[in-house]
Amino acid sequence: MATGWARDGAVQDQIDDTVKDAVTAARARIGGGESREFCEDCGEPIPERRRAALAGVRTCVACQSVRDGDRRASGINRRGSKDSQLR
DSSP states (O other), X not given: OOOTTSOTXXXXXXXXXXXXXXXXXXXXXXXXXXXXXXXTTTOOBOOHHHHHHSTTXXXXXXXXXXXXXXXXOOOOOOOOOHHHHHO
């Protein structure tokens, strides 16, 4: 693939870094330890089945759905073009 002045394999390195960052972020979101009995956001009881299924769960399903909806892309620009930097 012609990439201008970039060295061979630079595009694949960018892809690998993006995947590595996504995996690292996902692992950071995984809970661990003991699950809470009550949601830390609303105080409602967390069902036993949810606590058994997810180690370290801290929120009820409704509050976790709200949190998941608030996630945004990291905003890291690994594309080399100036057009992508202007967005």
